[in-house]
Amino acid sequence: MKLKNICLGIVCIAALSSCNDKMNYHEYTTYDKEYVFSDFGRTAGFVNNIYSYLDEDLPSLVSFASACDEAEMAVNYSVILDFTNGNWSALNPKSLWGYYSGIRAANYFLKEAQDLDFYDLRFAQDYESQMARFNRYQYEVRLLRAYYYFVLVRAYGDVPFTTEVLTEAEANSISRTSAATILDFIANECEMVAPELPITYTGIPDASGGDNPETGRVNRGTALALKARTLLYKASKLFNESNRLEWWREAALANKEVIDYCKSNSITFGKYTDLWGANNYKASEVIFARRVGDTNGPEVNNFPIGMENARSGNCPTQTLVDAYEMIDGSTPNANDPYTGRDPRLKMTIAVNGDKWPDTNPNPLETYIGGRNGLPISYATPTGYYLKKYLDGSTDISATGSTGGKRHSWITFRLGEFYLNYAEAVFKYLGTADATDTDFRISAREAVNTVRNRTDVKMPGLPEGMSNVDFWTRYKRERMVELAFENHRFWDIRRWKEGGINSIDRMEITKKTNGSFAYKRSTKALVWEDKMYLFPIPDVERRKNKNLTQNEGWQE
Template sequence: MKLRNIYIGIICAVSLSACNDKMDYHEYTNYDNTHVFSDFGRTAGFVNNIYSYLDYDLPSINSLASACDEAEMAVTWSSVLDYTNGNWTAMNPKSQWGIYSGIRAVNYFLKEAKDLDFYDLRFTQDYQAQMTRFNRYQYEVRLLRAYFYFRLVRAYGDVPFTTEILTEAEANSIKRTSASEIFDFIISECDAVASELPVSYKNLEGDAASGDNPETGRVNRGTALALKARAALYRASKLFNESGDKELWRQAALFSQDVIDYCMENGIVLGKYTDLWGTNNYQAAEVIFARRVGDTSSPEYDNFPIGMENANSGNCPTQTLVDAYEMKNGGEPDPANPYEGRDPRFKMTIACNGDKWPDSNPNPLETYIGGRNGAPISYATPTGYYLKKYLDGSIDISAGSGTGGKRHSWITFRLGEFYLNYAEAVFQYLGSAEMATDEFFLTARDAVNKIRTRTGVNMPVLPKGISGDEFWKRYKRERMVELAFEGHRFWDIRRWKEGGVTSIARMEITKLGDDSFAYKKTTKPLTWDDRMYFYPIPDSEIRKNKNLTQNPGWEIK
């Protein structure tokens, strides 16, 4: 782990742009701390670079959606297939270890920028506004560091932990800290910084960048509450709570309820499901925090249907996922017409045979064998489906008339997740989907029904009197559907310790002589081993640090 003490690459960003309302990251160069922290702009750039370590999983050829049962990667050379084909090893670790670079930058900032007053700049016109922002940075970066540690503990369990700037020798002798202690740190940091962060960056007193074009893409109070609640949910889950400690579930329920209360108090509400992607999705009614990625068409190049110019198929939703979408009438799908009458989120998320997708495609999709977009074309969908969610159907990727990239943002936290998190936690704590108490204002069933009845979805509510077993089964389906391709499924099956997925379902479609279609489910085997609940620590790190132990099952013999 390279937590070196001073030689940190500085990538300086320009100030948050009011004209395009986003945070930009621009490469700068290497400077020492005296130079970086002698100017508001360079100091802001250092902090903005820490934001660049935030994760996002917009659909790509390496998306974790295709590392579980959510999707199958059509591009047969993609390294994401290593997760499910047995090629995942400590020598090929799919490393998350680079997150430590972000943690190192935070530790460096908190030490080197402590007590700065930029005295030499006190006569500049916007000095007070700049100092207001500077004094907030310490709380922003502490929250970012807590989030970085959450990503590490989620992936590895026990991990090396420090809030200090280490020498290289110190970094390469540090031991792992228990996951429980790191969860304690994450939750305590969220508590410490939440009240110091604004609800919104609009109309902040003394802040010249606020008003009609405030800074966006910065962590806020809701981000702190959301991270605290998500971390508590993971801590209460079986992967980290083998004893089934009910108090951990109670805390997770309380913290998710706090997020719901915060959203209600601040006008954050469930809106249209399709508002969660597209050019302005960061402004969707239920967004708590979104990572602004910028203008790009990479998700469209990677995932538009094969058969279209420059398209690569990418993450193809599985029949396993399709089967999670219930019928609106509560019945079973028609074998001859299996896509009609399903949960509306199905057609919003997944493109199937006969759909007009995307806008630039002159023909309806033909995902059947021998069709324009089906096998045996190289890299055609192996599952019978293509992806819609998080893609911009208005983008044209053809060479002659391409539209170029458009703004994409990754939603890190949104209200819908926390209704589901609350439902899970309160159900596990109380042991009933029907119980409400003085402490918990919603039953688990009512919380799930908030999602099922959201605008444009309007699915039948889960019925009163539902048994615990039936609720848990339908809750997991609801979570898979609502949060599809939002970076949750891969981690959910791990924290539940339900990772023994040894196959995924596909749909093989054949066109018949009368232009009707025959549908046949098939399966593809996947490799699973229980060691995969946690990532392997990179072997290169183990070799450098004799005090660093490997996760069970990943040892190189």
């Protein structure tokens, strides 16, 4: 995507996938201020298209889960493999530069929509309610712009930054702004817009509220959540090499604010499995979800090979399975490695012998020579298939009657912020059990709150753990709780503790007596420390000579 898209020119917004069921995107092939801002409907369409740039990582052939150690992509032609096979480069950059299109649209709206009163429409019956809705748009758009900048900084570090609508020449001469400066901007924007956004759109007496509220719009919780996540990243080693403790304190306070907000607004832990399925956007701990719409894409791309139309896709690794602790603290039985594990394993990962999915007439056979195992082309290379974020009742066969079902991507949820808080307060106070007047819940207690959710009930981490032991178990807990939610890929980078050199697999063979043998194997991956940050796309540097390259990515 060209950086010149920041510039002011023809406003060209294409309708992309829907944020939610009721936010209808309008496809514009033009136009100028007079066209877009002379009608409430066109203005709403313009804002809804800014929403359309929101990201999601539902399990697909390009999911980040298979670009780290959560999963291995079974489909050998997937471009996600370039992250780990040595083909990643500035010429093959896996570019996220397209978010500048969303930023450019946001800047355009914030400039051109200032002081509009739609005077010609003042006698319309719903004028006041439409104006109330319009006056909120500026805060929604500022928050979306902040989110898009976060996505860019998370990937690239220092990036070009502007809140203005630039000419093409200006856009192609802009230098990179420091990550710290942009992260501060994001946090400040979130703090400023949060009070201007509703806690919920239900009951607001205007065109987007009432008894049938328009869902999918950012709210106050979204702003607080983005601020908290941003400050956690700012405090992490990738952006905080000197380990400024005050940055960790700021992160802990921001994440505590999210937890307090959730307590005040009945956002609470429910069942872990409520986090996916057709109604997951209604789950009790959801702060904000991107409504993707009706699709069977995740199921087609991830149901087990051996089922009609299934592609296997993101196959959980043995590395991930190892993160699921035994309930009683024991060592897993080598001949029965899944019994007695953290309940989230069974909810997240399909193992040999599972009846998965519901539309599969046979139990899974992931062993060598099995119905769903190697050497069948594209069968799981790890011994496992994915459950999380998939709807097991979907029939993807040619005669299937269920079709695509609603899917929503959870951008922010309560569980993340207990873990974020635990990490920040641990780094700030120095031990897992420490508290003070600002932080009355210890890092250990915060982690245990997550482990104690309704359908998990894992034993709490004990008092008196060494810092090394707590940090090891914290990272394991984060890997388990947030599996396949697009955190692991980025956590590895922000921690800057070493990359992913390999993943473990499980090779299962069936014995003549019907029992199974389990043998671990390892697959080497390509990692270089330059991969903590993405390369600046070569095509952008050719257009803009002021764009420096991230260290190690020079061709």
